[in-house]
Amino acid sequence: MGAGPRRRPIGEFAFAVVCALLGVGVIVGAGAIRVPPGSASVLGPRVFPYFVGVLLLVASVAVIVAIATGHRGEPDDGEDVDPDAKTDWRAVALLVACFASQLVLIEFVGWPIAIAVVFAGAALTLGAKRWWLAVLIGLALGLVTQLVFGAWLGLSLPAGPLLDWIPIFHG
Numbered sequence: 001m002g003a004g005p006r007r008r009p010i011g012e013f014a015f016a017v018v019c020a021l022l023g024v025g026v027i028v029g030a031g032a033i034r035v036p037p038g039s040a041s042v043l044g045p046r047v048f049p050y051f052v053g054v055l056l057l058v059a060s061v062a063v064i065v066a067i068a069t070g071h072r073g074e075p076d077d078g079e080d081v082d083p084d085a086k087t088d089w090r091a092v093a094l095l096v097a098c099f100a101s102q103l104v105l106i107e108f109v110g111w112p113i114a115i116a117v118v119f120a121g122a123a124l125t126l127g128a129k130r131w132w133l134a135v136l137i138g139l140a141l142g143l144v145t146q147l148v149f150g151a152w153l154g155l156s157l158p159a160g161p162l163l164d165w166i167p168i169f170h171g
Helices: 010-031 047-068 089-109 111-125 130-152
Strands: none
Touching: 010 047, 089 111, 111 130
16 A cells, blocks of 8 residues: 555445446346247356346455455556546547447448447547548448348347348348
């Protein structure tokens, strides 16, 4: 521990409690997953969410116990971070807008294009120099996830009007 005055670990406790609440939420949500009657699968669709929820809950409890017993992390002196730098609220707002655009774009343009917009917007907000490269990488990510999750795994990812006519994007 450092030589400075002891401060109350309110932020650490708050983070651990939020993670525990997320774990409980995942467990409750997993219980709401519909399993078709007479399913041939031994594991089923609830196993992985239950595993993640329990893992979150156990890790959160372990962190709370560690904090309560005085075991706290030390800040890394080697990090290249300016603790006096102000938050760039414009960048935060732009990133929130990029991610919120998913809510609208997925239905109108489909998953691949919506992902391209989110990736390119986030990359440009965070300082990407070549906009066209950010767009191409975002489009590639969107197409790959559409193929893997939408077509090959059969999840419901809308292809959108530009790709809806291509049979491989339908699953």
